[in-house]
Amino acid sequence: MTPPTWAAGDLAIETRALTKRFGQQTAVDAIDLAVPMGSVFGFLGPNGSGKTTSIRVMLGLAAATSGEVSLLGESMPGRLARVLPQVGALVEGPAFYPFLSGAANLRRLDTADRAAPGRTRRARVDRALDRVGLSNAAGKKVSAYSLGMKQRLGIANALLMPRRLLVLDEPTNGLDPQGTREVRALVRSLAGEGTTVFVSSHLLAEVEHMCTHAAIMSAGRLLVQGTLDELRAGESRVRVRTPDADAAIRVLAAAGLTAGLETPEVPARPGADPWVSAPLDADPQPAESLVAALVAAGVRVRGFQIDDASLEERFVALTGEGFDVVR
Structure with missing residues (x-):
């Protein structure tokens, strides 16, 4: 597959003064985020810094208190029905039916996607499971899956259809070192195919291994963003x-x-x-x-x-x- 090309300055995610408050608490404080098309973008910050809340607002899962969001050049949440079929996401950990197998869960979820063609469902489920290393556990009930296996299954669900943008919230949570390396390789391969990958993490080492760009959040504020080289710029x-x-x-x-x-x-x-x-x-x-x-x-x-x-x-x-x- 030949990766698509974009004009310089094209953004997969853009926010302008995005703010989210819960009562008197400001969880996200007027952030201006710019995620370039084709990048692997690390969204860094300690747990509780506002990363997941920001993602939920970007994807239309929560309403912003104020500010603007655009995904893939479209205003959100106004163009949600047009945008979300082009976006794969894993947010706040995956949830599945424990009494169904991994493959059966994916087929059920794919059936709920109006944009997913039924005739290719089984092949797409098999391919997604293979990409995350779960082919051998496809027929096993999810109740027997480890936390890391459930995390992989969540990533597989995000990959059932071709995506222009993939949003992964703590994708290496619960993975052993081998699984972590496999997720890094998967992210790099997706970026090579032209997918913009937005990775939220509190693990600095993971972002340095995977990402081309990053932003740092703290206490709801966006402190800095840019390429990794720009962010590392400092005293040697x-x-x-x-x-x-x-x-x-x-x-x-x-x-x-x-x-x-x-x-x-x-x-x-x-x-x-x-x-x-x-x-x-x-x-x-x-x-x-x-x-x-x-x-x-x-x-x-x-x-x-x-x-x-x-x-x-x-x-x-x-x-x-x-x-x-x-x-």
């Missing part, structure tokens, strides 16, 4: 582990770097060599030249690394909080 550091800390600091200073001893968060074991670190400027020297200078000066280099800015550091810099904080 060179780190040297050595028993000759003073000499290493002098060598790095001669290279134009302001170095100092690191204070470890966890006390180091007795006798462990300290780490010296320095922020790198916009045009840093090559790593090999720094190592050569250290060795030439007699510094015993026991460890050397350059740490790029991470999404976690970006989040902490924006909010001043750890990622597990829920207000």
Whole structure:
């Protein structure tokens, strides 16, 4: 299948001052979200930050207090009947009939979709189960499924029909490491086929593995959004582990770097060599030249690394909080 092309600036999801209140509590606070067509977009934030509420409003499952939403270029919820057949979604965990098999559940759900042709139903169900690795459990009752298997079945349901947009709320919830890797591969393959994938998660590592773009939510507010490279933009550091800390600091200073001893968060074991670190400027020297200078000066280099800015550091810099904080 040849992936479709879009004009630069085409958006799969766009919100303008989207707000949702529950009584006096503001769950979503005037967010302006822009999800490019063809992207794998990570919607990041701690549990309770407003991610799922935002998704429910975008999909027409809850009414906005104020603001505007458009999906695939169409206003929501006014064009809901036209838009939703083009959207697959897994929101707040899947729910199925426990006394039916996985395949029977999917066939029942597909029957309820007016846009789904009955003549291809069995083949589409089989293909969706195969894509999420549940072919061997297709005939097993869902009551015997693990949490991870139910999560896979929910993703399979979202894939029963061709979709231009796939919205996945915590898709790796309950999955073991192998299942998590398979979901990552599935998301990448869907994006390669031209589907825009919107992934809500509180797991930074998952977003860094899967996504091309991301946004960070906290306490109902949208703090920042952009490509992963844009979000990671920040201070990189060179780190040297050595028993000759003073000499290493002098060598790095001669290279134009302001170095100092690191204070470890966890006390180091007795006798462990300290780490010296320095922020790198916009045009840093090559790593090999720094190592050569250290060795030439007699510094015993026991460890050397350059740490790029991470999404976690970006989040902490924006909010001043750890990622597990829920207000």
